[in-house]
Amino acid sequence: MVFELIAAKPAGGAALDQVAIATVGATVVTALLLWLIHGHRYGHVQLLTRTADFAERRMGLPGWAALPNIIGGASLLTALLGMYWDIALHIGVGRDEGPLANPAHYLILIGLYGIFAAGLLAIALPHKGERPGPAALKISRDWYAPVGGVLMAAAGAFALIGFPLDDMWHRLFGQDVTLWGPTHLMLIGGAGMTLVGAAVLLTEGMRAKAARTGVDPMRQSTKAGALVTLRRASIAGGFLIGLSTFQAEFDFGVPQYAQVLHPFMVALAAGVALTCARVWMGPGGAIFAAVFFLVIRGVVDALTGPALFGETFPVLPLYIAEAVVVEIAAVLMLRRSAMAFGVLSGVLIGTVGFAAEYAWTQVAFKLPWEQDLLPEGVIFALVGGIAGGVVGTLMALGLRGQLPKPSVARTGVVLSGAAVAIAAFVGLQTTVPQGARAQIELTNVTGGADTREGDATVRITPASLVDSTKWVTITSWQGGGLHVDRLEKVGEGVYRTTEPMPLHGDWKTLVRVHAGRDLTASPIYFPADPAIPAPAIAATPRIDRPFSAEIDLLQRERKDAAPWLWAVASAIVLGLYVVFLAALAWGVGRLSRRWDDEIPPPSERAKSASSDEPRFERPPARRPVATGW
Numbered sequence: 282m283v284f285e286l287i288a289a290k291p292a293g294g295a296a297l298d299q300v301a302i303a304t305v306g307a308t309v310v311t312a313l314l315l316w317l318i319h320g321h322r323y324g325h326v327q328l329l330t331r332t333a334d335f336a337e338r339r340m341g342l343p344g345w346a347a348l349p350n351i352i353g354g355a356s357l358l359t360a361l362l363g364m365y366w367d368i369a370l371h372i373g374v375g376r377d378e379g380p381l382a383n384p385a386h387y388l389i390l391i392g393l394y395g396i397f398a399a400g401l402l403a404i405a406l407p408h409k410g411e412r413p414g415p416a417a418l419k420i421s422r423d424w425y426a427p428v429g430g431v432l433m434a435a436a437g438a439f440a441l442i443g444f445p446l447d448d449m450w451h452r453l454f455g456q457d458v459t460l461w462g463p464t465h466l467m468l469i470g471g472a473g474m475t476l477v478g479a480a481v482l483l484t485e486g487m488r489a490k491a492a493r494t495g496v497d498p499m500r501q502s503t504k505a506g507a508l509v510t511l512r513r514a515s516i517a518g519g520f521l522i523g524l525s526t527f528q529a530e531f532d533f534g535v536p537q538y539a540q541v542l543h544p545f546m547v548a549l550a551a552g553v554a555l556t557c558a559r560v561w562m563g564p565g566g567a568i569f570a571a572v573f574f575l576v577i578r579g580v581v582d583a584l585t586g587p588a589l590f591g592e593t594f595p596v597l598p599l600y601i602a603e604a605v606v607v608e609i610a611a612v613l614m615l616r617r618s619a620m621a622f623g624v625l626s627g628v629l630i631g632t633v634g635f636a637a638e639y640a641w642t643q644v645a646f647k648l649p650w651e652q653d654l655l656p657e658g659v660i661f662a663l664v665g666g667i668a669g670g671v672v673g674t675l676m677a678l679g680l681r682g683q684l685p686k687p688s689v690a691r692t693g694v695v696l697s698g699a700a701v702a703i704a705a706f707v708g709l710q711t712t713v714p715q716g717a718r719a720q721i722e723l724t725n726v727t728g729g730a731d732t733r734e735g736d737a738t739v740r741i742t743p744a745s746l747v748d749s750t751k752w753v754t755i756t757s758w759q760g761g762g763l764h765v766d767r768l769e770k771v772g773e774g775v776y777r778t779t780e781p782m783p784l785h786g787d788w789k790t791l792v793r794v795h796a797g798r799d800l801t802a803s804p805i806y807f808p809a810d811p812a813i814p815a816p817a818i819a820a821t822p823r824i825d826r827p828f829s830a831e832i833d834l835l836q837r838e839r840k841d842a843a844p845w846l847w848a849v850a851s852a853i854v855l856g857l858y859v860v861f862l863a864a865l866a867w868g869v870g871r872l873s874r875r876w877d878d879e880i881p882p883p884s885e886r887a888k889s890a891s892s893d894e895p896r897f898e899r900p901p902a903r904r905p906v907a908t909g910w
Contacts, residue, residue: 295448299381303444307394314398318405322424333406340508343493345406345413345427346486350512353399353433353479357519358577360392360472361526366585368460368529369592375759375787376456376838380444389468390444396475397437403430403482414485415878416871429482432868436478439861440471446854454847455813455840458759459537460530463854470858473523477676477865480516480561481872483509484680517558517566518573521600524550525574532595534647534765535758537835540751540795541654542708545661547638548630549701551603552669553676556626559611560619560677567611571604593763596645602637603630620685620693623674627667635662647765653751653797664704668697679869682876694866711800713830717746719792719803721824726781734781735820737805739792744774746828751795755805760788768792784820791834802831813838 320326333344340347367385370377377383380390404426407413417425447464450457459465487509528550530536531543558570578597586594606629614622635658642649650658671693678684720740727734737755741747753776757764760783768776782790782805790806806820815837833839 295380303380321405342486343489345403346482349399349403349430350479350483353396354515356392356395357475359388362581363388363392365581366590369585371458372533372535372758373592373762376458393437393440393472397434397441400430400434400437403427414489415875427482427485428868428871429478429485432478432481432865433475435864436471436475440468443467454842456838457836459836463851469526473526474865476516476520476523480680481868483512513562514569514573517562517570521550521554521570521574522578524554532597533593537832539708539711541657541661544635544658545665545704545708547598548662549665549669551600551630551634552627552666553673555604555607556623556670556673557677559607560674561680567604567607571600574600598638599641603634606633619674619678623670624667627670630666631663635659648752651751653749661704664700668700671697676869679873682873684873712798713801714746714799717828718742719826723820723822731785733785735784736778736781739776741774747774747794747796749796754793755782756793757783757788757790760786793831800831801828802834803828804834
């Protein structure tokens with residue numbers, strides 16, 4: 282019955298009734314949120330005021346910083362659980378019928394909307410005439426919004442826009458069943474980058490608290506101080522989680538792109554998140570971030586795996602070695618030069634960290650790193666680590682109000698971004714060998730059309746194709762689970778399965794070869810899919826089939842649209858991404874550049890509210906709040 286439902290799933294956009302229901306639901310929730318905000322601003326509704334006051338008493342921060350950080354943190358965890366559940370579902374059962382047919386989508390939608398709502402609340406909660414920090418943005422005559430709230434709302438909106446764009450993408454190009462679809466990356470990137478806005482908002486709240494009371498929130502020996510410390514650690518560790526989500530196909534064991542991108546992404550995530558954590562939080566910050574990552578990802582993976590949802594269990598990089606070398610780099614360089622610290626951290630992450638993760642993949646990953654990655658993998662890891670170290674250090678300096686002069690900061694960001702873009706572009710270049718074939722002999726282990734499983738001996742010609750393979754596997758997915766078998770080499774170009782593979786129902790089974798830049802595959806068994814439409818590919822006892830581009834088999838539902846249309850659509854998504862990332866960089870820069878601007882005392886707020894935005898004199902620079910090296 283399950284297989285019959287899967288076979289009937291549409292291969293394009295969602296059904297129009299689901300689109301209508303989702304749109305109406307979002308409209309109603311947004312109207313309710315705007316009603317609460319309007320009532321709060323004009324004093325008609327006290328719910329937000331009372332809730333923000335409660336959060337302020339618990340965290341010891343202004344309500345406009347405390348409540349959105351609590352809501353944003355909970356929402357992000359909800360979205361994270363939904364995202365990994367959704368990825369596992371697509372790997373296990375393939376495409377779904379739309380946003381309301383996949384239970385994981387509810388968690389994602391609730392989480393992403395919660396992030397967006399948290400940002401709007403941060404914008405709405407400051408009292409009339411109250412300026413929440415020198416970086417605050419003027420909305421109206423007596424309304425100032427914290428820049429962190431604006432960034433959180435922007436991140437949530439960017440991610441939510443990915444849902445309707447994703448449906449449009451599927452209607453134009455079919456369902457690209459890959460994590461790295463352009464609109465999928467909007468969902469992931471928007472959620473992950475929320476932590477930048479949360480960090481800025483928390484910093485604004487801490488500074489406002491210190492300016493108002495003379496009490497450093499980090500120095501409080503109360504539960505409030507502990508909660509602020511915990512929130513900083515969760516933001517730093519959450520940032521590592523968000524950046525690591527892009528690696529999920531490698532974590533699950535079904536990467537659709539060259540393996541050299543895996544160490545690159547691991548090093549990039551470590552470089553950005555761990556250096557930022559160390560500079561922002563001080564000694565031990567990188568260790569705290571790595572431990573938080575392992576705890577939260579471990580819990581999420583356990584819940585989406587056999588413990589609760591019964592889906593495929595992913596593995597994850599450890600980041601412990603990377604955190605240790607970042608702490609060492611801080612001892613050696615941070616007091617001398619923050620930027621040199623970022624570069625040294627990146628070098629150590631790209632070498633020592635690469636070696637540690639290499640060893641870990643041999644133990645835990647379905648597709649471990651192989652010697653074929655050398656030296657290219659180390660080069661990519663160095664690029665990712667150094668670029669990430671520079672960006673992470675600059676971001677933390679912005680949170681400390683200590684950014685270097687604009688020419689230095691902008692050059693660091695631009696060069697790092699260019700290095701990442703070039704490495705990603707080079708890593709995405711793949712080839713398909715011409716004239717290669719797979720001769721496969723199948724032996725049934727269990728019979729019956731609904732239960733058939735078999736072993737195989739695979740002969741690859743020419744044998745030179747697999748002289749320097751990263752790996753040769755049998756992959757079976759979307760039939761109710763995931764099966765990945767690293768084949769055993771038994772002769773020149775001859776491989777044998779180590780366990781039976783499924784050859785029935787809705788399973789899609791193929792032999793895959795990753796050799797250098799060659800990413801190629803040959804089908805063994807595919808069911809008929811009338812929604813595409815595509816015929817069945819039978820698993821006969823003897824198979825002789827050519828190798829082709831594996832993406833054509835892994836993303837069978839993709840439509841052959843005009844190349845120019847795909848290029849234009851991708852360019853639009855890329856443009857949105859660039860604008861989004863530029864907005865985040867602007868927000869961090871604004872926080873830092875206005876760090877020492879003076880905020881008028883409460884008695885002056887009423888006067889300033891009735892005039893143009895006041896101009897504040899810059900007093901002598903002072904040490905940032907709670908940010909010792």
